[in-house]
Amino acid sequence: MKLIDVLRLSFGNLRRNMLRTVLTISGVVVGISTIVFLVSLGFGLQNLAVSKIANLDALTLLTVNASQKEGISLDQSAIDKFKNIPKVIAVSPLLSYPAQIIVPDGSGDTIAYGVNPKYFDLEDITASYGNKEFSSDSANEAIVSVGSLKAVNMTDPATAIGKEVTFRIVKISDNNKKDEFDVKAKIVGITTDDTTKYAYMPIGLISKFDGKVFNSVKVKTAKRDDMDEVRKTIESMGYPTTSVKDTVDQINSIFVYVQWILGGFGMVALMVAAIGIFNTLTIALLERTHEIGIMKAIGGRNSDVALVFTAEASMIGLFGGSIGLATGWILGVLINLLVNFVATSVGGLATDLFYTPLWFGTFVVSFAFIISTVAGIMPARRAAKLDPLEALRYE
Amino acid sequence: MAKVPVFKAVNVSKIYQLGDIEVKALQSVNLEIYSGEFICFFGQSGCGKSTLLSLIAGLQKPSSGEVYVRGEKLSALDNSGLAKYRRSKIGIVFQSFNLIPSMNIIENIALPLTFARVGKKQRMERAKSLLETVGLTKYSNHNPSQLSGGQQQRVAIARSLVTAPWVLLADEPTGNLDTKSANEVMRLIISLNHRSKRTVILITHNPEYLNYADRIFYLQDGKIIKTQVNNKVKDAEDLEEIKEAAEQAGAESRAEDLSAPETKEEIKE
Numbered sequence: 001m002k003l004i005d006v007l008r009l010s011f012g013n014l015r016r017n018m019l020r021t022v023l024t025i026s027g028v029v030v031g032i033s034t035i036v037f038l039v040s041l042g043f044g045l046q047n048l049a050v051s052k053i054a055n056l057d058a059l060t061l062l063t064v065n066a067s068q069k070e071g072i073s074l075d076q077s078a079i080d081k082f083k084n085i086p087k088v089i090a091v092s093p094l095l096s097y098p099a100q101i102i103v104p105d106g107s108g109d110t111i112a113y114g115v116n117p118k119y120f121d122l123e124d125i126t127a128s129y130g131n132k133e134f135s136s137d138s139a140n141e142a143i144v145s146v147g148s149l150k151a152v153n154m155t156d157p158a159t160a161i162g163k164e165v166t167f168r169i170v171k172i173s174d175n176n177k178k179d180e181f182d183v184k185a186k187i188v189g190i191t192t193d194d195t196t197k198y199a200y201m202p203i204g205l206i207s208k209f210d211g212k213v214f215n216s217v218k219v220k221t222a223k224r225d226d227m228d229e230v231r232k233t234i235e236s237m238g239y240p241t242t243s244v245k246d247t248v249d250q251i252n253s254i255f256v257y258v259q260w261i262l263g264g265f266g267m268v269a270l271m272v273a274a275i276g277i278f279n280t281l282t283i284a285l286l287e288r289t290h291e292i293g294i295m296k297a298i299g300g301r302n303s304d305v306a307l308v309f310t311a312e313a314s315m316i317g318l319f320g321g322s323i324g325l326a327t328g329w330i331l332g333v334l335i336n337l338l339v340n341f342v343a344t345s346v347g348g349l350a351t352d353l354f355y356t357p358l359w360f361g362t363f364v365v366s367f368a369f370i371i372s373t374v375a376g377i378m379p380a381r382r383a384a385k386l387d388p389l390e391a392l393r394y395e
Numbered sequence: 396m397a398k399v400p401v402f403k404a405v406n407v408s409k410i411y412q413l414g415d416i417e418v419k420a421l422q423s424v425n426l427e428i429y430s431g432e433f434i435c436f437f438g439q440s441g442c443g444k445s446t447l448l449s450l451i452a453g454l455q456k457p458s459s460g461e462v463y464v465r466g467e468k469l470s471a472l473d474n475s476g477l478a479k480y481r482r483s484k485i486g487i488v489f490q491s492f493n494l495i496p497s498m499n500i501i502e503n504i505a506l507p508l509t510f511a512r513v514g515k516k517q518r519m520e521r522a523k524s525l526l527e528t529v530g531l532t533k534y535s536n537h538n539p540s541q542l543s544g545g546q547q548q549r550v551a552i553a554r555s556l557v558t559a560p561w562v563l564l565a566d567e568p569t570g571n572l573d574t575k576s577a578n579e580v581m582r583l584i585i586s587l588n589h590r591s592k593r594t595v596i597l598i599t600h601n602p603e604y605l606n607y608a609d610r611i612f613y614l615q616d617g618k619i620i621k622t623q624v625n626n627k628v629k630d631a632e633d634l635e636e637i638k639e640a641a642e643q644a645g646a647e648s649r650a651e652d653l654s655a656p657e658t659k660e661e662i663k664e
């Protein structure tokens with residue numbers, strides 16, 4: 001029998017007992033929609049967690065740290081080498097020292113970072129007040145966090161802009177000798193970060209005192225996928241690297257378990273549905289025994305009979321899977337809308353709790369298809385093996 | 396006769412095991428049936444005539460002995476070989492019509508061609524022409540339950556002929572029909588034999604029909620007790636009421652289209 005005829009016949013059989021077909025399909029719908037709903041929640045939470053840690057830009061960024069090994073130093077020649085690695089689009093060194101911020105009526109602790117102007121762009125640091133960048137590579141300027149200013153009672157950012165302050169930079173050399181340098185700089189920009197204390201200054205300003213070796217170097221790649229390759233190249237030069245991607249990978253690996261557990265609940269429902277399919281087909285087998293006898297008597301092969309039954313199970317799975325996917329997805333979308341509506345109306349940020357990736361939708365429908373087909377195999381084999389004459393006599 | 400018989404049964408026995416009791420449905424039956432013959436199996440119920448027919452149709456296997464079809468052993472065929480044999484070489488008509496209730500008339504007729512992987516357009520055309528032959532064109536899209544018994548049986552005959560088989564096997568095709576319908580059906584079967592030279596094996600217990608057969612095998616207790624050769628075979632037209640019924644069914648005008656199975660192209664698979 002041609003496949004198209006098998007499908008025609010199976011579809012006709014499903015239509016013949018509409019109520020039973022609908023009920024059996026509903027079983028699959030419940031199972032699949034539960035899986036889609038719960039796993040989409042998992043994906044949504046995962047996206048939420050990852051986006052809190054890193055925006056997409058951060059995943060193209062690699063931090064190269066100073067090597068502990070003898071003879072491998074993170075200096076200007078290393079930076080030039082990094083620049084020559086294919087797919088690297090930006091390299092920005094970083095110096096960091098513990099420092100004190102000193103104003104006429106007090107002082108507070110902070111960390112002084114010496115950076116290039118383009119560093120702000122790489123790290124996605126935006127000053128909310130004043131300038132977003134330095135006027136030059138060695139200007140006497142600083143961009144500081146609100147946190148640093150609090151320590152010296154300069155709580156109003158508007159008045160702090162343009163003030164000249166002294167940064168006392170502390171350098172601890174290899175033999176534990178403590179050196180201190182004072183640098184005067186004008187506050188040109190302020191970030192809203194009030195939990196962390198830091199002050200960015202042009203690298204040229206700080207490297208006057210030291211500057212031969214950098215604490216770390218930021219390397220940006222064109223695409224996220226380029227990261228691993230660039231990272232390998234740099235690590236093969238002997239420099240340890242870190243990336244936000246490491247954290248994100250960890251979170252992702254945890255969420256794999258979360259999704260399996262959530263999917264597992266739905267899987268239980270799907271198993272019940274599979275038993276339902278098995279049951280439906282077994283009853284159909286009894287009902288249609290006489291018909292199977294006729295089909296065999298007029299020249300139907302055993303395989304034709306088996307195919308018709310299997311196709312019925314597969315169709316139930318395909319319909320149930322598709323409707324289940326749509327149901328689970330729509331439910332998630334509705335809850336997203338509701339949550340976003342509530343969140344934005346109380347002034348929060350809109351966030352999606354449910355997210356259904358396309359590949360997962362495809363996977364879940366295929367899964368329903370396969371499970372249902374498997375559930376249909378046994379009744380189909382029984383139907384195929386019926387003795388034609390006995391089946392004909394069966395009323 | 397030097398011809399190879401269409402069917403040949405050699406010492407065929409069939410024993411059913413019902414619990415501890417052995418039922419000998421057939422005991423050492425020998426027969427030969429030749430191309431173009433109209434054969435009747437005649438006997439009381441339980442005499443084994445249906446069993447014999449089902450062995451010839453390959454619907455079951457004999458307990459001992461062998462059935463040959465054109466010289467080939469039927470027992471040599473596996474399940475799918477038997478399915479192909481039933482699909483392409485023989486057509487079967489049952490007492491209880493055995494149409495599939497969920498399919499309409501035209502689909503029922505085309506079903507054997509569906510199994511033979513014939514395309515939809517082609518098989519529908521063939522089914523349509525057979526529906527015309529049995530005079531039920533306007534019922535094409537009806538369901539079997541909407542037709543009378545006689546009409547259903549004519550559909551069943553159309554179905555049995557759709558693959559242009561050598562042989563028509565009919566197991567009491569008129570058993571469930573009133574006289575008028577029975578005559579319609581018999582007229583069709585007789586004309587299939589007389590006009591299209593198709594071999595027909597008819598099971599009946601209506602003695603009236605025996606006059607139309609070339610040879611009659613009388614069965615009793617699983618044995619062929621008598622073989623009778625009919626020297627003066629009646630033509631279907633001899634029976635006036637049958638003729639009338641046939642005209643109503645439009646069978647006469649179409650009978651010549653049912654060309655002899657030997658000349659018909661075999662259904663390719």
